[in-house]
Amino acid sequence: MKISLEEMAQKISVANSFIITVHVNPDGDALGSALGLKFILEGMGKEAKVVIDDKWDKNFSILSGIESVINLQENPEEKFKADYVILLDASIDRCGKVIENCPDMKVLNIDHHVSNDDKADFLYLDADAPATAEIIYRLAKVLKVEFNTEIAVNLYTGMATDTGFFRYSNTKPYTMIAAAEMMEAGAKPNKISEALEVKSYETIKGLAAAMQTIEISENGKVAGVYLPYEIVKDLDTTEGFIDQVRIIEGVDVAVLMKEKEPNLCRVSMRSKETNVSAIAQSLGGGGHIRAAGATIELPLDEAKKKLLEVINEALV
Numbered sequence: 001m002k003i004s005l006e007e008m009a010q011k012i013s014v015a016n017s018f019i020i021t022v023h024v025n026p027d028g029d030a031l032g033s034a035l036g037l038k039f040i041l042e043g044m045g046k047e048a049k050v051v052i053d054d055k056w057d058k059n060f061s062i063l064s065g066i067e068s069v070i071n072l073q074e075n076p077e078e079k080f081k082a083d084y085v086i087l088l089d090a091s092i093d094r095c096g097k098v099i100e101n102c103p104d105m106k107v108l109n110i111d112h113h114v115s116n117d118d119k120a121d122f123l124y125l126d127a128d129a130p131a132t133a134e135i136i137y138r139l140a141k142v143l144k145v146e147f148n149t150e151i152a153v154n155l156y157t158g159m160a161t162d163t164g165f166f167r168y169s170n171t172k173p174y175t176m177i178a179a180a181e182m183m184e185a186g187a188k189p190n191k192i193s194e195a196l197e198v199k200s201y202e203t204i205k206g207l208a209a210a211m212q213t214i215e216i217s218e219n220g221k222v223a224g225v226y227l228p229y230e231i232v233k234d235l236d237t238t239e240g241f242i243d244q245v246r247i248i249e250g251v252d253v254a255v256l257m258k259e260k261e262p263n264l265c266r267v268s269m270r271s272k273e274t275n276v277s278a279i280a281q282s283l284g285g286g287g288h289i290r291a292a293g294a295t296i297e298l299p300l301d302e303a304k305k306k307l308l309e310v311i312n313e314a315l316v
C-alpha cells in the first residue's frame, strides 16, 4: 500500500527497532541508503541492523558502518526480530531471503524504481528521485535529524553512484543541494570517488578481455559486450564495463551481457533515448527508464538474439 513520506516518517518515529535490507548485488545507492538510514535511526535512539542476502564489493569499504552489515549467506538460517523491516531501493522480490528470515514483521519499503511491485505492507515510491539516498535525505529532514559524517558519507555515496557522479539526466538541482549539504556535514567527494573507482590490475586485464567481445548492431544504435562463461568465470567484477560501451558515438542502448552460468545470462542496459525499463520488464526484469536489467535463461548466443529482437522493437 502506497503512503506518503510523512506517513512513513510517522511509522518510523513511533517504532524502536528495525532490520534494514536492500536488493541482492547491492550497489552504492543500496548500501549508502541502508547505512545512512541506520545512523539516522541510531541518532534517534533506535536500534537498527543492516542485513543483506549477498556479499558486496570491497570498494565500498569507504562507507561508514560497512563492517557492521550482516551477510545472510554466511548464516542463512539466522532469524531476526524487530518492530519493522525497512526495505530500500528494491521491491520484496529482489532482496533474497531476508524478509523470510524476519517472521511476522511488517515491511516498510522506500524506493525509486518505477518497476516496484507495491507488494510491501507500506510503500513510499518516488520514481522521479535519482537515488533512494536522496529520499532518505528528505526523510531525515522530516524526522528533524541533524546530519553527521557517518550519515553524510553514506547518503553522498548513494546519490553520487546512482547519478554517475551527478552527470546523468536524473540529476536535479535539488540533488546537488542535498549533496552539498552532505559535504558540509563531512562527506569528502574526492576520497569517495577514489575509493569507488580503484580497480585491481586483474580487473583492468578482465576489462581488456571483455572489450574484445564488443559488437555494434541495429545501425549503430546498440553496442554491447557479450561475455561467455569462459570469460565471466575469471572476472572479479564487471563494475564500470558498461560505461565504456555507452560512450560510443551514436549509441542509444548499451548492453552488458554475462553468461553467469551455462544457460543463464544476466543483462544490464543503459540508454540515452529508449525506455530500457520496459525492455527489461518484458524479459522479466526491471529498473529505471535509463538503466535496467534482467536475467535470461538461455545460452549466450540465444539470449543475445532474443535481447536484440526486443531492443529492436523498442528503439525510438
Ligand SMILES: [Mn+2]
Binding pocket: 029, 030, 089, 112, 130, 131, 132, 162
Ligand atoms: Mn538506487
